[in-house]
Amino acid sequence: xxxxxxxxxxxxxxxxxxxxxxxxxxxxxxxxxxxxxxxxxxxxxxxxxxxxxxxxxxxxxxxxxxxxxxxxxxxxxxxxxxxxxxxxxxxxxxxxxxxxxxxxxxxxxxxxxxxxxxxxxxxxxxxxxxxxxxxxxxxxxxxxxxxxxxxxxxxxxxxxxxxxxxxxxxxxxxxxxxxxxxxxxxxxxxxxxxxxxxxxxxxxxxxxxxxxxxxxxxxxxxxxxxxxxxxxxxxxxxxxxxxxxxxxxxxxxxxxxxxx
Ligand code: COA
Numbered sequence: 001x002x003x004x005x006x007x008x009x010x011x012x013x014x015x016x017x018x019x020x021x022x023x024x025x026x027x028x029x030x031x032x033x034x035x036x037x038x039x040x041x042x043x044x045x046x047x048x049x050x051x052x053x054x055x056x057x058x059x060x061x062x063x064x065x066x067x068x069x070x071x072x073x074x075x076x077x078x079x080x081x082x083x084x085x086x087x088x089x090x091x092x093x094x095x096x097x098x099x100x101x102x103x104x105x106x107x108x109x110x111x112x113x114x115x116x117x118x119x120x121x122x123x124x125x126x127x128x129x130x131x132x133x134x135x136x137x138x139x140x141x142x143x144x145x146x147x148x149x150x151x152x153x154x155x156x157x158x159x160x161x162x163x164x165x166x167x168x169x170x171x172x173x174x175x176x177x178x179x180x181x182x183x184x185x186x187x188x189x190x191x192x193x194x195x196x197x198x199x200x201x202x203x204x205x206x207x208x209x210x211x212x213x214x215x216x217x218x219x220x221x222x223x224x225x226x227x228x229x230x231x232x233x234x235x236x237x238x239x240x241x242x243x244x245x246x247x248x249x250x251x252x253x254x255x256x257x258x259x260x
Contacts (some may be wrong), residue, residue, distance in 0.1 A: 073224030
């Protein structure tokens with residue numbers, strides 16, 4: 001399928017989604033959210049795609065937030081619908097069953113930071129700037145930022161970022177655990193690709209269940225989370241890939257995982 005505001009490429013098990021609205025610094029309008037929803041469904045059912053990378057077109061921006069032209073027209077009910085729709089698309093990304101890596105190549109502001117937060121892993125260029133500047137526009141995070149940033153980095157960090165609206169550097173994002181690694185701008189995509197390929201080489205069912213257990217951990221007590229882990233672990237033990245992975249180790253050869 002052809003997209004207007006996204007580029008989508010597949011290579012060696014890795015699907016790369018590039019937000020492409022260069023004149024608006026890749027800001028997310030309704031159409032780009034709809035396209036993201038479609039591309040996620042395309043990737044979800046595609047056995048050739050094991051991991052997604054999300055990045056922004058050009059050198060300046062990952063995604064500079066929700067489209068402020070559209071936001072400026074919002075009234076209460078429309079605003080609620082917009083927030084719920086964006087949240088649902090990001091939730092779909094988060095629970096896709098395939099891991100996602102945000103390759104934050106520039107500004108990740110508002111909805112852009114929230115998009116990165118909905119990914120499994122965040123990598124940043126040294127030139128990236130991250131922030132939740134909504135309060136400067138008279139609004140607040142609406143695509144999950146108040147919830148995911150708090151869970152990832154704690155309420156102190158979430159309050160500081162969401163209440164001051166200040167942008168932070170990639171180095172600061174690294175220090176507070178908002179991104180996992182920082183790279184030189186020219187090395188970011190290769191690093192994201194290398195990480196994605198490592199994940200794609202592992203057993204798909206095991207990767208999926210490990211991510212699911214991690215994803216649900218915040219909503220569960222420790223005992224509930226451990227019970228879920230044991231159940232998913234037992235399901236891995238029922239997979240052909242578990243036989244293959246353990247056998248390949250014992251036979252000192254590379255495993256050939258089938259996702260079964
Ligand atoms: N929605 C719509 N358009 C946006 C946008 C957004 N979120 N962010 C940037 N743009 C547009 C600008 O309006 C400008 O368009 P123009 O060339 O037609 O005037 C273009 O992208 C370039 O942005 P500009 O502001 O000129 O670049 P800059 O280098 O001076 O500043 C930013 C870059 C990212 C700091 C600045 O654009 C900005 O603060 N954007 C808004 C970020 C934001 O508040 N996001 C959260 C929204 S909820």
